[in-house]
Amino acid sequence: MKSEDIQIRDPFVLPIPEEGKYYLFGSTDRNIWGPGTGFDAYVSADLAEWAGPFPVFRPPADFxxxxxxxxxxVYARGGRYYMFATFRRKDNDLLGTAVLAADQPLGPFLPHSGGPVTPESWSSLDGSLFEDEAGEPWMAFCHEWQQIGDGEVCAVRLGADLREATGEPVTLFRASEAPWATPYVSPRYPDTANYVTDGPYLFRGDSGALYMLWASFIDNTYALGVARSASGGIAGPWHHQPEALYRNDGGHGMVFRAFDGRLLLTIHAPNRTPDERPLFLEIEERDGRIALAGRTSE
Known part of the structure; x- marks a missing residue:
């Protein structure tokens, strides 16, 4: 398959250098707004031609x-592979992020945490693993706008085995704090001013600075922004780049290093089902900011 043949949202790439292969994960149900069947993955040597789909997770009967x-x-850690994924709970109809684990990158992934590691009473999504300079695991995630109006990006410490949170979540910032984000007019909430947070992902630039990708909307069009931690740690404070990195109806990104050394961003675009496809864009760190290579924004 070619990249343009793959319907996927929220793409995430795990490079495995010793294999010379890239593993592509994401939201792969044809209708991701309905019943969940599981997750599939794809494998490539060049980010253009892909083998797959390979079923990597199918829920057990008691899920x-x-x-x-x-x-x-999906993250490689301690000889195993850990998947952080979002699901809507049966018991309270709220979203939460849980941790799955496998011995191989193509699974099969099985439940690792005892349900979501996000707060039970919160509608939370898009958990993303981050290890601080001491090697301690954290999870960045979103407290959903549909529950609180002004969506938040939060962080919580995890136990060393990644099975549960070990502290209370802290709010890193709210969506309305970013100068580029605008209120999202939702058909479900037409009379309220909502600000969306989606898909936080933390990474370090070549300078060692800590950046975060996250998605929201500009005039009801999906967009991707970048924030930088002034302290160099997950607690921030976080300063937002004034303009979106990508504003052409694409987002929910992550960053990885290609085998040729380039720093690549992957996002899905456009932001409508069933037309979502993975895009791979080269980025660079420039004067304390992240930019598309050769450009300032899109």
């Missing part, structure tokens, strides 16, 4: 969710 299987992110 805590059966709807909205979203945004799997």
């Amino acid at each position: 805590f969710a059966d709807t909205n299987f979203w945004a799997p992110e």
Whole structure:
């Protein structure tokens, strides 16, 4: 398959250098707004031609969710592979991020945490693993705008085994704090001013500075922005780049290093089902900011 043949949202790439292969994960149900069937993955040597789909997760009969299987992110850690993914809980109909684990990058992934590691009473999504300079694991995630109006990006410490949160979540910023984000006019909430947070992902630039990608909307068009931690740590404070990095109806991105050394961003675009496709864009760190290579924004 070619990249333009793959319907996927929330793409996440795990490079495995010793294999010379890239593993592509994401929200792969044809209708991701309905019942969840699981997650598939694709494998490539060049980010253009892909083998797959390979089924990497199918829920067991006693799984805590059966709807909205979203945004799997897969990390190699301690000889195993850990998947952070969002699901809608059966018990309270709220979204939460849980951790799955496998011995191989193509799974099969099985439940690792005892349900979501996000707060039970919160509608939370898009959990993303981050290890601080001491090697301690954290999870960045979104407290959903549909529950609180002004969506938040939060962080919580995790235990060393990634099975549960070990502290209370802290709010890193609210969507309305970014100068580029505008209120989202939702058909479900037409009379309220809502600000969306989606898909936080933390990474370090070549300078060592800590950046965060996250998605929201500009005039009801999906867009991707960047924030930088003034302290160099996950607690921030976080300063937003004034303009969106990508504003052409694409977002929910992550960053990885290609085998040729380039720093690549992957996003899905456009932001409508069933037309979502993975895009791969080269980025660079420039004067304390992240930009598309050769450009300032799109």
